[in-house]
Amino acid sequence: MSEKKADNAEERRRNGEVEEEEDEDEGENDLEAWERAYADDRQLERWISNQILVGSPDYHIKVLVDKLGCAGDASLQNALDLVYENLNDIPSYGHREALILYSALTTCDSADIMETIQKCKKSKLRCSIIGLSAEIYICKHLCQDTGGTYSGIRRGLLLEHAPPPPAIAEFAVSNLIKMGFPQRGAEGVISICSCHKEVKVGGGYTCPRCKAHVCELPTECQICGLTLVSSPHLARSYHHLFPITPFNEVLSALLSDLRHTLPRVCFGCQQTLPIPLHGSKTSLRVTCLKCNQHFCFDCDIYIHESLHNCPGCESRRHPKILNLSE
Numbered sequence: 001m002s003e004k005k006a007d008n009a010e011e012r013r014r015n016g017e018v019e020e021e022e023d024e025d026e027g028e029n030d031l032e033a034w035e036r037a038y039a040d041d042r043q044l045e046r047w048i049s050n051q052i053l054v055g056s057p058d059y060h061i062k063v064l065v066d067k068l069g070c071a072g073d074a075s076l077q078n079a080l081d082l083v084y085e086n087l088n089d090i091p092s093y094g095h096r097e098a099l100i101l102y103s104a105l106t107t108c109d110s111a112d113i114m115e116t117i118q119k120c121k122k123s124k125l126r127c128s129i130i131g132l133s134a135e136i137y138i139c140k141h142l143c144q145d146t147g148g149t150y151s152g153i154r155r156g157l158l159l160e161h162a163p164p165p166p167a168i169a170e171f172a173v174s175n176l177i178k179m180g181f182p183q184r185g186a187e188g189v190i191s192i193c194s195c196h197k198e199v200k201v202g203g204g205y206t207c208p209r210c211k212a213h214v215c216e217l218p219t220e221c222q223i224c225g226l227t228l229v230s231s232p233h234l235a236r237s238y239h240h241l242f243p244i245t246p247f248n249e250v251l252s253a254l255l256s257d258l259r260h261t262l263p264r265v266c267f268g269c270q271q272t273l274p275i276p277l278h279g280s281k282t283s284l285r286v287t288c289l290k291c292n293q294h295f296c297f298d299c300d301i302y303i304h305e306s307l308h309n310c311p312g313c314e315s316r317r318h319p320k321i322l323n324l325s326e
Helices: 002-014 023-036 057-067 076-087 113-122 137-146 155-160 231-241 252-257 297-307 311-317 319-325
Strands: 097-102 126-131 150-152 190-192 199-201 248-251 282-287
Touching: 076 097, 076 113, 076 137, 113 137, 126 137, 137 150, 282 297
Parallel strands: 097 126, 126 150
Antiparallel strands: 190 199, 248 282
């Protein structure tokens, strides 16, 4: 009797029908129907086809929300082919990197995925995968061959990929890049946006070379191909390319021997540096290797995570400013 019931259930599942007899069966059939919804569509679509660089995160979020859905079997090879097609023409001074969020337990490919992985490896395309389910061998193999990372889902893992990855010295080529600094358009002026081909009223930016109108920065002019940025964008890129050297912690023994020669206040916040406890190996202060100024731990964190500039080194570069303030 149970075998006959199972055969009938299997036949109904093939026809797309859903059982509604018991709570346990309903849960299983819902899951099977959801899996079956993945079985027909293995196509991929490039969601942002007209934008090479888009500076607004709201635009990316809107595209993801509008396009996000569940359909078809996952094909890792199709995803790699799409990434290779879009990133293969990136110049040598840029990073070819793909971050894949993968929730399927299989990959349904039409050809040999190993050849695709070797093609990505030859193109210096670094692939990293955050798995939303169990570990899969092909994902691990892809990340190992291309120099990426493969790990389980955590919010921290997503944020780890936000800073640009370190450049590989072998492939890092120094080239001059032409950039334009566009002026913001006047309010109330009607213009046609070159990136979206839409009529805009006020705002936006004007390309200094071809006078085309764009919405957001940074971006690439769709008319002349000039990279359009603003000074804050260059400043943020500079901080990532040339980070501040970590400060060294001053040993407590050295502090006790040279207490009369070392500063007693933090160079950053001008607060009195704390006195270490008796027998403690740490002195609760750090020092910059370049300017030899002393800072507290709070200023150390603020300098390396937010400010990205050492106050002591900056004051040595601009001594006239200090003289005027005095």
